[in-house]
Amino acid sequence: MSAVATAQGERLTQPQRRARSRSALLESAARGLSRYGYSNLLLERVARDAGYTRGALYHQFANKEALALEVVSWVEETWYSEVGRLALNTSDAAEALIAMARGHAVYCRRDVARVMMALRVELSGQDHPVGRAVEEAVGRVVAECTRLIAAGRRSGSIPPGPSPRLLALAYLGAVEGLVINLAAKAPFDELLAERGARGVLGLPPSPEKKAS
């Protein structure tokens, strides 16, 4: 969007320069992937939007694929630190899944929300390294949700029904689709994400407490 513009006299050490450029390029790439997907992502645009040229990009990243892989890792990390972590603060598995649904809605209010979905829709089944990385990251979330659902079944907070893995896929698909379609329309994104999650999981409707 805007150049990094080392404001006059702002003296930077080399590692600082490098880190600044790198994160600017990564952020720009994340926005680009979210909007345009992988093959429609133009590195010229990524660099320009970050205030650089493709030369700077190729100096920091080996190629388009490596750049995308780093974006995927970055998204997964931030997602875990902001959403996945919510599962640890609750004692009950059903509560954890509800909290994650709401948390995901909040997480997706930023503009890089669609990175994972965009890449998955575009590259799944394509034997593409980036597609595989996304599938693996999504797989980890699915596994975590599957574990939570199984635990909730054992503790009785989630009623019996389809296999935990199938239910986890349904839960995640519903929450992700809902949140993306709502496009950060706070506070309803969070409220409806909870309602959708409860419905899929077979939980009773909540007493409609306010959004956090």
Added chain:
Amino acid sequence: MSAVATAQGERLTQPQRRARSRSALLESAARGLSRYGYSNLLLERVARDAGYTRGALYHQFANKEALALEVVSWVEETWYSEVGRLALNTSDAAEALIAMARGHAVYCRRDVARVMMALRVELSGQDHPVGRAVEEAVGRVVAECTRLIAAGRRSGSIPPGPSPRLLALAYLGAVEGLVINLAAKAPFDELLAERGARGVLGLPPSPEKKAS
């Protein structure tokens, strides 16, 4: 996949030949768009999978864009005739929305299920004719669901809450995401689509009647 292979002695009139080639190419293009999206769709592959070459394709369709637009129209028509129609057979709006959720799950069991989502994720916001066509088609479905929700609110079968349009977007996003993630795992796709829809709409859980 396999060539059309005019089995020996099978005498065809010109309009018949044309129509046969045309639908074979359209079907192949629909599968391709569903799997690879628009820009990753290779016309060479489309033609080959239908048993022809790109020459045949360019003889029937002006260009890649025109081909994609026809696929979008075709998908919208079949969706209305198989899913949208379900809304007409019910007296109550809430019933209609539930029926559509289940119907969409059934509709999406075929391999062209992801055409609309794939194109929307790839081209939305891009000022691309195909993207616009998809947005318009989706917009019509959203409008229909919005109308149904407003009617359900008036008749009391859907409880008050967020604006009908917002709720329609949430409902559709949840159902679509859920169904795609479940990848035609009958009969749970249908069952969970209903549960998700009920949750988002604020309807009580159903007595879990069997899938149709």
Added chain:
DNA sequence: TACTATACATGCATGCACGTATGTAAGTTA
């Protein structure tokens, strides 16, 4: 059977984006 039109195949030209090689400026160490 000759002659036209339609359905389809094959070969070429263009454009576009990636990746790389080279050049220049800014920072680091002596």
Added chain:
DNA sequence: TAACTTACATACGTGCATGCATGTATAGTA
């Protein structure tokens, strides 16, 4: 300040898919 390294820009080559132009076979017509 002189040498050296790192950060970035500019310019070029390559591959690939689209679209078009031309060639061939099959169907319709007299």
